[in-house]
Amino acid sequence: MSKTIDARGLSCPHPVLMTLNGIKSGEADEMIILVDNEASKENVSRAAASKGWAVTEISKKEDLYHIAIKRR
Amino acid sequence: MKGIRNIFAGPWGIVGAGTVIGILAPLLQQWGNPGNMGVCVACFERDIAGALGLHRTEIVQYIRPEIIGFVLGSLIAAYMFNEFKPRLGSAPIVRFFLGIFAMIGALVFLGCPWRAALRLAGGDGNAILGLGGLIFGVWIGTIFLKGGYNLGRTQRTHAAAGWMLPLFMIGLLLLLLVFPQISGEGKDGVLFYSVKGPGSMHAPLAISLAVGLLIGFIAQRSRFCTMGAIRDFVLFRQMHLLSGFIALIVTAFVVNFIIGQFKPGFTGQPIAHTMHLWNFLGMALSGLAFCLAGGCPGRQLFLAGEGDGDAAVFVIGMIVGAGIAHNFGLASSGTGVGPYGIPAVIIGFAVCLFIGFTMRSKIA
Numbered sequence: 001m002s003k004t005i006d007a008r009g010l011s012c013p014h015p016v017l018m019t020l021n022g023i024k025s026g027e028a029d030e031m032i033i034l035v036d037n038e039a040s041k042e043n044v045s046r047a048a049a050s051k052g053w054a055v056t057e058i059s060k061k062e063d064l065y066h067i068a069i070k071r072r
Numbered sequence: 073m074k075g076i077r078n079i080f081a082g083p084w085g086i087v088g089a090g091t092v093i094g095i096l097a098p099l100l101q102q103w104g105n106p107g108n109m110g111v112c113v114a115c116f117e118r119d120i121a122g123a124l125g126l127h128r129t130e131i132v133q134y135i136r137p138e139i140i141g142f143v144l145g146s147l148i149a150a151y152m153f154n155e156f157k158p159r160l161g162s163a164p165i166v167r168f169f170l171g172i173f174a175m176i177g178a179l180v181f182l183g184c185p186w187r188a189a190l191r192l193a194g195g196d197g198n199a200i201l202g203l204g205g206l207i208f209g210v211w212i213g214t215i216f217l218k219g220g221y222n223l224g225r226t227q228r229t230h231a232a233a234g235w236m237l238p239l240f241m242i243g244l245l246l247l248l249l250v251f252p253q254i255s256g257e258g259k260d261g262v263l264f265y266s267v268k269g270p271g272s273m274h275a276p277l278a279i280s281l282a283v284g285l286l287i288g289f290i291a292q293r294s295r296f297c298t299m300g301a302i303r304d305f306v307l308f309r310q311m312h313l314l315s316g317f318i319a320l321i322v323t324a325f326v327v328n329f330i331i332g333q334f335k336p337g338f339t340g341q342p343i344a345h346t347m348h349l350w351n352f353l354g355m356a357l358s359g360l361a362f363c364l365a366g367g368c369p370g371r372q373l374f375l376a377g378e379g380d381g382d383a384a385v386f387v388i389g390m391i392v393g394a395g396i397a398h399n400f401g402l403a404s405s406g407t408g409v410g411p412y413g414i415p416a417v418i419i420g421f422a423v424c425l426f427i428g429f430t431m432r433s434k435i436a
Contacts, residue, residue: 009162009225011366011375012300013217013307020308038155039295042081047308063157063228 003028007044008036008064015040016047019069023051029071030056034064041065080293083315089294090316094323096283097190098333100138103275107342108194110324111138111287112187113369114178114358115343117387118394118403119271120244123263126395129403130258131269135248137277139373140241141284146292146377147238148285153293158234160381163223166427167365167382171389172396173420174361174369179394179403180354180413181205182343184369185298185362188355189317191344193324195336198344198351205352209359210302216364216428217307223366223431226382234379237387248277270343292378297371299362345408350417354404357420364427 005022007015015035022031033044045055048069057068079085097110109115115132122133150156178184181202183191188206191199251261258267266272274280290296294316301317304310328334338346345351362368365386367375372390375383397403402416 009159009227010222011226011380013303013366014222016308017217037157038153042295046312047310050308050310 002030002032005031005033007040008034010035010040011037012040012043016043019044019047020051023048023053031069033067033069035067036063036065041067080290081295083312085294086296086312086316087319089290089296090319091323092290093186093287093296094193094320095327096287097186097320098193098324098327098331100275100280100283101333102331103279104273105275105280106270106273108191108196109183109187109270109343110190112183112190113139113142113373114175114184114390114394115182115187115270117175117369117390118179118398121391121394122271122398123265125262125264126391127398128264129398130264130271131266132271132398133258133264133266134271134274135244135263136274137245137248137280138284138287140245141281141286142288142291142370142373143238143241143377145285145288146374147288149289149292150378155292156231156234156379158229158231158379158381159226160229160233160385161227162225162382163431164382164385166223166431167386168389168392169423170361170365170427171372171386172393173423174358174365174386175390175393176397176402176416176420177209177354177357177359177361178369179397180409180417181351181358182345182404184358185355186320186368186370189298189321190324191341193321193334194328194341195334196341196344197336197338198341198346198348201348201351202355205355206299206359207302208352209356209361210299210363211306212356213360213363213428214303214306216432217303220432221364221428222433223364223382226380229381231379233381236381237376237384245281288374288377291370292374295371296374297368299359299368300371302359303363343406345404345406347404347408350404350409350413353417354413357417357424360424360428361420364424
């Protein structure tokens with residue numbers, strides 16, 4: 001099951017907190033996190049990796065990043 | 073420039089940023105800046121407030137070019153790497169008041185987190201209390217963050233809106249060039265200058281500005297943040313930003329040692345007092361305010377440089393807070409806290425706790 005976390009317009013630590021809460025909830029094995037700034041993209045990717053999740057894809061459309069992560 | 077971006081975002085990027093600041097800050101002291109104050113965002117914004125006459129404490133009046141450089145260096149980096157994102161609207165009035173109380177707390181301690189680190193690296197034992205307070209304040213902030221505290225989402229805005237603080241900084245630079253310091257004079261045109269005291273001690277303009285631009289550039293790239301360093305460790309046990317902050321302290325210590333600026337002790341330290349409780353609580357108030365606002369005072373300048381209007385409001389709040397702190401006897405001096413410093417810290421905590429407890433709605 002996949003889950004989408006909308007962290008647009010938020011700066012850190014909120015996107016990371018939302019991502020980690022999503023990971024902790026155990027609801028999904030795949031998640032898409034939406035962020036709109038480079039620093040949040042880096043932080044979310046780093047946090048997901050630290051929890052043993054794989055960053056499978058990062059796509060950028062205009063100012064919006066889609067970060068796809070997956071439980072290993 | 074994608075390759076360079078990755079380097080700066082990695083572990084060596086943040087350690088490199090801390091190291092560069094740790095080398096340049098003690099050197100700025102050699103070149104003329106006040107003791108253990110190679111770079112202090114709070115003190116330098118306070119000096120800017122004084123130069124503009126927002127307070128009239130004669131010993132702390134100077135348009136510090138480092139601050140101008142921080143914002144413009146970040147602006148340049150943001151444009152070079154396509155990261156200039158004009159945005160605002162995340163509870164600006166709250167950020168304004170957080171800026172005011174962050175400054176009041178910093179002026180009770182006598183320094184921002186950057187200076188707390190530099191004071192420690194210079195041997196000032198009182199900085200241990202300040203850094204302890206900073207950790208305590210940020211820790212309180214993380215409890216609010218875990219409880220859902222947030223100031224809401226930002227909105228995209230006009231590019232010109234993102235330019236407001238950078239333009240203000242360019243304006244300050246122009247004032248500095250149009251009304252340069254006249255030796256022995258306390259005023260030139262609209263600008264106040266210090267004839268004695270910390271405000272009279274400064275590196276040459278070109279050096280200060282160049283160092284500011286360089287630090288602004290690398291800090292924007294690496295997201296260097298002293299508050300975030302502690303926050304991320306407390307919240308996530310993540311060492312990333314902390315490694316940069318530690319690199320700053322260690323490097324500044326080594327450089328101070330080499331150039332003979334390391335003088336260990338509690339008493340007789342430059343621009344410092346020994347009231348331990350208020351060193352601790354002043355910085356704790358600042359730490360809490362920085363955490364609630366999402367960045368240390370340096371980071372707020374770098375964010376403002378990349379178009380964040382909310383960070384810009386926080387910066388203006390700090391400058392106004394410096395005016396308040398010095399006009400009404402809240403700021404400390406070498407002899408101890410000001411006559412109204414203690415009640416101001418208590419009020420600051422009340423305001424920050426009010427903000428932390430009440431602004432925790434779910435993000436839709």
